[in-house]
Amino acid sequence: MGRPIRTRRQATLASLAAELGVSRTTVSNAYNRPDQLSPELRKRVLDTARQLGYPGPDPVARSLRTRKAGAIGLLLTENLSYAFRDPAALGVLEGLALACEDAGVGVQLVPARPGEEDVATVHRAGVDGFVVYSVPDDDPHLNAVLQRPVPTVIIDQPVLSGVDRVGPDDAAAMTTLAYHLIELGHREVGVLCMRLARDRNDGFAARERQEKAHYHVQRTRLTTLAESFEAVGVDWSTVPVVERFEHTLDEGASAARQMLDANPQVTAIICTSDILALGALNEVRRRGLRVPADITITGFDGISDAERAELTTVYQPVREKGRSAGNLLLDPTRRGQGNPVNQQVITLETELRIGKTSAPPRTAEQHWFGP
C-alpha cells in the first residue's frame, strides 16, 4: 500500500509530457479523452505517470481552465453544532447532498459563524453556486454570496426578488393551522417563536418587533397568525408572543414557562417550530396540565419526533427542500444564471397534521356560536 515516493518536486503534466517526449495536450487527453490517442500511447503515458508519481491533473488548475469547481457551497449562518442537531436542518442537508451526489458534485460547508462579520470565507470558496439556508435578511454573508457571479438558491429565507427560492408557502400553511385552532374555538392564544433578529431577545416580542423581524419565515408566520386571528375579532396586540434566540427543547420549555406564568388564561400555545412545541409540551405536562384537554399545543415542521409525540403541526418536506434546491442550482438548462427575469420560485406543499395535542378549549361552547 506504498504511496508514491515524492522526489524533489511534484511532477506536473508538463514535466510528464517532457519526459515522454509528447505534447501536454496528449497527456491531458490520456486522462480526459481516451479516444483522442492510441491505446498504446495512452498506456505508456499512464505507466510513466505512475512511475513518476504524477497524481493526475491538478483539480484546481483544471477548475480554473474549465470554470467548473465541481462543488457547490452551503451557507448556513448558524452554529454548526446546532445545525447538525436540528432535524429540519439535517433533512435539508441530506436532500441537498443527495441531489449533488446524483450529479457527482460536492457540497462544501462554508464556514460562517453567526456573529462573524468577516465574509472572506465566502469569497474564498471555490464553488459553482451557493445554497443559502435560512438566514436573516441582513446577513452579511448572504450579501457576499450575492456578490459572487455564481447562481444562488435560497431555501426558506430570506425571500428576495431576483434570487431563486425554495420553500413552503408559510402564509398559507400558517393560515390553515390558525383556522384549525379558530374552528376549535380558541381565542385566547399565545405564541412561541424563534429568534426574530440577530440581536438576542429572550422574552416577549412586541408587535413592532414581530413586524420588523429580520427572519422572513418567522415574520410571515407571525403576521399571518395576526391576520387570521384579527379576522375573528382577536386583538393581536393582546396576544403574548415569546421569543427565543436558541432553538432547543429546553428553550421551548422555558419560553412556555414564561408565557404561562404571565398568561395563565391562554387555551392554546402556537409554536413556530416543532422543537419549541415539544419543549413546551414538556413544560406544560410538568405543570400537571393535560394536553389537549387543558391546553392545546401546536408546532411547525413535521419532524419525526413530532410525529412520535402526535403533535398537531404543519408538515413540510424538508428533504425535498434540500433536493429541489440542489436540482435547481445544478439544472443545466438554466445556466443563464444571474438573469433576474428567469427567477425560479419553488413552493413546496405543506400539510396540516392534526395530532393529539389540539382540541377545543374547555370553554369552547361559548365561542362556537360567535364571540
Add this chain to the structure above:
Amino acid sequence: MGRPIRTRRQATLASLAAELGVSRTTVSNAYNRPDQLSPELRKRVLDTARQLGYPGPDPVARSLRTRKAGAIGLLLTENLSYAFRDPAALGVLEGLALACEDAGVGVQLVPARPGEEDVATVHRAGVDGFVVYSVPDDDPHLNAVLQRPVPTVIIDQPVLSGVDRVGPDDAAAMTTLAYHLIELGHREVGVLCMRLARDRNDGFAARERQEKAHYHVQRTRLTTLAESFEAVGVDWSTVPVVERFEHTLDEGASAARQMLDANPQVTAIICTSDILALGALNEVRRRGLRVPADITITGFDGISDAERAELTTVYQPVREKGRSAGNLLLDPTRRGQGNPVNQQVITLETELRIGKTSAPPRTAEQHWFGP
C-alpha cells in the same frame, strides 16, 4: 438589493487594473494587503471594482497560485442518507466541521457512492487534504485519495501504516467489555455485527469471514472477542455471529431474531454497535424476554439513544474523533505531510458504561466457579 449588472464579460483583476491605469499587483494588494498601498488608491480601486461589477479575486485562480484551496475533503463511502442518520457518523461530522470552522476552512463532502468504482470525484476535488471516515480496506476511493499529494487522516478504519489515524483502541475496548461479560458469567454468547465486506451477506458469518473482514474495526472487535472468550475456554467456532449489511434498528432486530431462532441458548448478545443493540433490544422484548434478567445485551459507541435506553456499551467520543482529525490535518506545524516517518496516530479514550442491560445469566452460579 440589486445584483451588479453583468455586461458582456466578467471583469477581471487585469481589466480592472487596466481601467485604473495601475498594475495588477496593486489591485491584488487592494484586496489582500491593504497596507501595501495608500488608502486613497485602495478606495479608488474598490470603488471602480464595484462600478465595473468586479466581484473580487477569483477563488479558483487564487487557489492555484497560493496552492491553498481553503477546504478539506471528507470521504465517507456510505449512502449519505444513512450517514446523516447515524448518530456516530453525525458526531464525527460535527466535530470535524467545528475544527474546520475554527480554522476558517471549508469541509467538502466528496460524492462517493458505496458501489461506485469511478473515483473521478476524488481526483476532481479541490481540497487541501482529506479526512476518510470508516471505509473498507479495499475501497477504491480511499486508494484514489492516497494517490493525491495532500495530507490524509483516516478515522477509525482502515488502519494503514504511514497514514495518520484517529480512533479508539478497539481491541482494548472490546476486551474490557468481553471481560465484563465473562465476569458476569456468560459463556453462551452470540454476536451481531455490521457488514464485514463490500459484498452483502445478511446472515451468519463463519469464522473465516470474520477474520478476513475488510472492515478493520469489525474485524478487530470480532477477533478480540474471540480471543477473550477462548481464553476462558469458549470454542469460538461455536459462537454464532450474525452479520448485517445495513445498519439500522430494524436490521438489528431482524439479526437478533435470526440469532435467537437458531440459538435460543445464548445468554448474552454482544452487538458491535449501539444501533444494532437497540434494535436487538426491541426484538428481544417483543419476544417477552426480560433484559437483563433473561438475556444480556451490549452495544458499542455510546450514542445518546443508548444512554437513554441505559444500554451497557463502550462509549467513545465521536465528536472528538472528528475534531482531532480536523486539527491533525490542519496542524500547521506538520506541513511536512507525506512523510511516512512522521506518522501520527491518535488513540482516543473509551469507557465501558455499564447500564441496565447486562447482568449475570440465569445459570450463572455454575460458571462462577469455572467452566
Add this chain to the structure above:
DNA sequence: ACTAGGAACCGTAACGGTTCAGAACATGTT
C-alpha cells in the same frame, strides 16, 4: 548636500492545466 530607510507601486514569471484549430500521415473512394 548626501544618504539611509521606508512607503508606494510595478513587471515578470509562474501556478498547472484545457482547448481548438490544424498538421502529418494513413486509408478508403471514385
Add this chain to the structure above:
DNA sequence: AACATGTTCTGAACCGTTACGGTTCCTAGT
C-alpha cells in the same frame, strides 16, 4: 491519380491570480 475521410498528435493561446524581487520617490537624519 485525385480527393475525401479518419486517426493521432501538436503548438499556442488562455484561465485569473499571487509571489517575488525589484524600482521610484519622499522624508528625515547628519
